[in-house]
Amino acid sequence: MNITSILKIKMKKHNVEEKPPVKKHGGARPGTGGAMPGAGRPAFVPTDYERKQVEAMSGYGLPIDQIAILVREGIHEETLRKHFHKELIYGKAKANGQVGKTLFQKVMDGDTTAAIWWTKTQMRWKEVQAHEITGKDGAAIEVKGLDVSKLSTEVLAQIMIAKDAANGK
16 A cells, blocks of 8 residues: 555545645746736737827827827827837938928928028038137237247147248248
């Protein structure tokens, strides 16, 4: 007779019922169970309305944290990025396209301000201003009390060459 048979006989003698085996759901440690079916928050599934809403808000220039607050009763920024990645990109691109189209049309219609802005941002043109500083009546600025005693011979030679070049020698 094995030990299992002996235990069953003793359980019958003392009117103890045998318990059915417990099914384990495979937790991190034996006997810890695991997630119960239906437990936890349901998976986030965006609606078509929410997709349009996020795309529009992205196009209007709202930052991600503010868009996340306005979806449903507020969602996490990572949830927004995960489920609305395309809408965030498309919204901004569509808005930039419309603004660019409007600006271009203004330039074509002769709007000088729009044309200047276009040349500076799109054509990389820039205004250059040269400032020349002179002394009294346009004369050279006189520097008094310049101590060159601590300069090396090499630096002094470079200064002399630069001075001669400026004077056309």
